[in-house]
Amino acid sequence: MPKDGGIGASTVRREDIRFLTGKGRYTADINLRGQAYACFLRSEVAHGRINKIDTAEARAMPGVLAVMTGADFAAMGGNPAGWHIPSRNGDAMKEPKRPVLAHGKVRHVGDAYAVVVAETLEQARDAAGAVVADITELPAVVDMAQAVANPDLRVHDEIANNVCFDWGWIEDNRAAVDAAFKAAPHVTTLELVNNRLVPNAMEPRASIGDYDPGTGDYKLYTTSQNPHLSRLLIAAFVMGIPENKLTVIAPDVGGGFGSKIYHYGEEAAVLAASKALNRPVKWVADRSESFLSDAHGRDHVTRIELATDLEGNFLALRTETLANVGAYLSNFSTATPTFLHGTLMAGPYRTPLVYVNVKAVFTNTAPVDAYRGAGRPEATFSIERVVDKMCRELKLDPVAVRRKNLIQPDQYPYTTPVGLVYDTGNYPATLDKLIEIADFSGFEARRAESAKRGKLRGLGLSTWIEACGIAPSNLVGVLGARVGLYDAATVRVNATGNISVMTGAHSHGQGHETVFAQIVSDKLGIPASSIDIVHGDTSKIPFGMGSYGSRSLAVGGTAMVKAVDKIIAKGKKIAAHMLEAAEGDIVFEDGKFSVTGTDKAKTFGEIAFSAYVPHNYPLETLEPGLEETAFYDPANFTYPAGAYACEVEVDAETGRVEIASFACADDFGNVMNPMIVNGQVHGGVAQGIGQALLEAAAYDDNGQLLTGSYMDYAMPRADDLPMFTVDHSCNTPCTHNPLGVKGCGEAGAIGSPPAVVNAVIDALHRGGHTHVTHIDMPLTPSRVWSAIQN
Amino acid sequence: MHNFDFVKPSSVADAVRAMSAEGAQALSGGQTLLPTMKQRLAAPAVLVSLTGIADTRGVCLDNGALSVGGATTHAVVASEARRYYPALADLAGGIGDPAVRSRGTIGGSLANNDPSACYPAAVLASGATILTDRRRIAADDFFQGMFSTALHDGEIITGVLFPIPEKAAYVKFNQPASRFALTGVFVAKYGSGVRVAVTGASTDGVFRWTEAERALSASFTPAAIAGLSLPSDGMIADLHGSAAYRANLAKVLTGRGVASAH
Ligand SMILES: Cc1cc2nc3c(=O)[nH]c(=O)nc-3n(C[C@H](O)[C@H](O)[C@H](O)COP(=O)(O)OP(=O)(O)OC[C@H]3O[C@@H](n4cnc5c(N)ncnc54)[C@H](O)[C@@H]3O)c2cc1C
Secondary structure (H helix, E strand, O other), rough: OOOOOOOOOOOOOOOHHHHHHOOOOOOOHHHOOOOOEEEEOOOOOOOOEEEEEEEEHHHHHEOOOOOHHHHHHHEEEEEEEEEEOOOOOOOOOOOOOOOOOOOOEOOOOOOOOEEEEEEHHHHHHHHHHEEEEEEEOOOOOOOHHHHHOOOOOOOOOOOOHEEEEEEEHHHHHHHHHHHHHHHOOEEEEEEEEEEEOOOOOOOOOOOOOOOOOOOOOEEEEEEEOHHHHHHHHHHHHHHOOOHHHHHOOEEEOOOOOOOOOOOOOHHHHHHHHHHHHHHOOOEOOOHHHHHOOEEEEOOEEEEEEEEEEEOEEEEEEEEEEEEEEEEOOOOOOOOOOOOOOHOOOOOOEOEEEEEEOOOEOOOOOOOOOOOOOOOHHHHHHHHHHHHHHHHOOOOHHHHHHHHEEEEHHHOOEEEOOOEEEEOOOEEEEEEEEHHHHHHHHHHHHHHHHHHOOOOOEEEEEEEEEEEOOOOOOOHHHHOEOOOOOEEOOOEEEOOOEEEEEOOOOOOOOHHHHHHHHHHHHHHHOHHEEEEEEEOEOOOOOOOOOOOOOOHHHHHHHHHHHHHHHHHHHHHHHHHHHHHOOOHHHHEEEEEEEEOOOOOEEEEEHHHHHHHHHOOOOOOOOOOOOEEEEEEEEEOOEEOOOEEEEEEEEEEEOOEEEEEEEEEEEEEEOOOHHHHHHHHHHHHHHHHHHHHHHHHHOEEEEOEEEEEOOOOOOOOOOHHHHEEEEOOOOOOOOOOOOOOEEEEOOHHHHHHHHHHHHHHHHHHHHHHOOOOOOOOOOOOOOHHHHHHHOO | OOEEEEEEOOOOHHHHHHHOOHHHHHHHOOOOOOHHOOOOOOOOOEEOOOOOOOHHEEEEEEEEEEEEOOOOEEOOOOOOOOOHHHHHHHHOOOOOOOHHHHHOOOHHHHHHHHOOOHHHHHHHHHHOOEEEOOOEEEEHHHEOOOOOOOOOOOOOEEEEEEEOOOOEEEEEEOOOOOOOEEEEEEEEOOEEEEEEEEEEEOOOOOEEEHHEEEEEEHOHHHHHHHOOOOOOOOOEOOEOOOOOOHHHHHHHHHHHHHHHHH
């Protein structure tokens, strides 16, 4: 292993030096010569008809350069949905145009309808206050059940009942599933809400448009998880700029969790304003704007039924879900509640029959899209809650029931009834590991000790699986995706032997710069300190699809490994020439090309030098230089899985829940950097606990966001969380990528919410409050107390 | 933020003069006022900073009572009031976070009278006296409902006099997001009787739970209030808790306060 850490080493994160010393370079840190400042006007009503926007007074204010409204963008294209999801009756989904700025109508509080550009931000804000918008408020559609039931309430005038699509998965299985329910000895039913969340990346969104009148080139600095996708959407769909005339740069980005996957109207607006003014235009969201206009997450209302025999063997599972898409379709909003949710409804279990119905519903709320886990947390929560409820109804042990329904290690590849093929796994092993690391056998003693202090202690469990490493393009194409989901990397060996790797993945906190360098270092025998990872700039990197869906390593990392393989293959050719040996006799090991069975060898550096100073080089048969690009399209999803346990203490007098411990036994395939993997799990579990106990985006009946600041939106803080016990020793390497990796970015947020809720329900039952069968998240003190009272 | 003028007088008299200017507003720790200005929800023409007046800062004994200057920060009360009035120090040490505590002041907190703020509970339960540039106001007269006090325009809180109880405790139940008091109860036992003040719960702001005071004056034990209950009428109901929940919290926290009083 190279001296500063290869595959498997807990190398400390190189990017942290700049982040922790304030040397990160985020979009807001970038100041271009002559830049002007944009301030957006956002709707204060959830639904309204725009009669007139009078900008005359604002235009006359000091420093004002331009005021643009929806009318100025009416001729531009809409921001499209990335997946087409047909209804089960074959109807196409409803795709209302999502304009750059609202035009004709505003459809949610925070919907931007005008932008003021001025010399200074204060001037832009002052002038924004002088824009007079005559907007007639219309009745708002907020509640999904009401949206679907009432044909007169419409978010988009042309869409009756506000239904985007009514999707059945798999429709052909429906009759068999229904029949199994009719015949089943026991059916457990649960109605639940998967609470709406605000992503709350630490860095708010920001964009700078920079048009160069000399060349006609546009440059966009923006907070993006996938600059090429943003470029494609802006160029080909919204603005009609040729792709080659637009560069998108996502520099350091302070977290995304999904919310920065998507293209937002503000990006097009600053580009258009920059072109109109011939100067850079900068916009940085404040936190209030983020709450109102970032794509939110989750927001499902689900009825789930589980059919079993009396021993708890799963016979069939059926769900009906209303999934909120908000006022407009964000780029992945249609895929999240369908192919990232319905296809996961088998979980890690052998349930033979599954049917999922999802209606996506428009409401006068902010758009809802993928947020850490995206669909898979919703699936996992529904399954793991209904399994626990069934165990209680039939008085069965939740560990034993899960164990006997898990897919067994000898059953792979395992084809689920919801269309996925799990390549490998060992779910019983992670469950066993969990029972050990969470010390299940000591629970009773801990419970008794809590009881002495007047607290109710409970233990909750979840066994989960996810599909990530998104995604095989041909498969997702069949399923309605309008993009491919490969990734790309270029490995450029410089003449002096050091290396720049240009990757299509985008790091916004994950640590790619460290881990990717570890992998290349390991493969090439070059110290990681001689390897740079370049990402986030479409003018530098090959066309990649960015980071989300725990795909960076499994897809982007694989592309990088394939490019490295090409480098080694070419290096062998050069070495064969220099060493006067047959190419087939050259072996590459520990950074050296040698002739097998001899001590004749050339170092990697000598080969690189020769490639760029090709004096003794096979120029007739081989190009000089040492730079290779590879694209990689995965053969399947990857399937990380695990088992989580949560212990809580409930104060029954106040309803307060304290997390006493949290343990995770995960299978992420091969682990490249255990420290970073632990960190990813910690962060994911923190978000999952946030969802379970604290976080909720709440709108009132008029569509006003009640939780529009940290005064009311409760983010998890360090002292809300226990020390986590994390294990990833039960590894089954992924079978279809060369690193054997599966992905770990979303796991924590997927597996944890049901473990927490199951633990609280367990505590209440042990405390004698057996009437409580479910509490909707977040389990705030007030909700838990109320549940105990009723 | 809109433009404003800034003055920092070094005496109460100068501050009072400065406050007579058109659009003048007192600025103490700025932990409430500055965020409001940044959001453009307030736009005072002149900010009169009160933190440069030496005699409104600090903690000392005054005739057996604890005197806290109006511009004393929560951090200073948390450390320096501890040996005189530990429950008050506990309360100050539980406000916000270290940054808030090292700037926010008692005068600012009381003038603002946020219905979920902590200090009003201590001041009311202690039967404290609020000192201003022109008069003394009894705690029972000072708090006049949410964000409303007996202060006149331009009147400045210069200090607070706290009679020191035999025993007291502040029990705060955090609102999960803001970590202000979802409900907080201050219990103080004096030779003359027990006072109980509840913050965070009522739509009228901080209030005394007189029924509990009577019961606890007779017997300072959690059992003494076991049979009592607070009506939920008039309690705050919001995302974080129903009216019934807050009424329950007030009672539970009172019991815990009695049990932990020191
Ligand atoms: C993150 C955060 C968390 C917080 N958590 C809590 C908490 O848990 N509990 C709690 O009680 N509070 C909490 N606070 C509020 C904090 O205690 C504030 O410091 C306090 O409410 C205001 O005091 P200030 O000195 O900052 O006043 P300022 O913000 O300067 O002023 C507030 C108001 O009072 C007026 N004013 C100020 N001083 C005087 C005076 N001497 N005479 C007359 N009028 C005056 C001002 O004109 C203004 O209207 C929190 C604040 C923040 C930002």
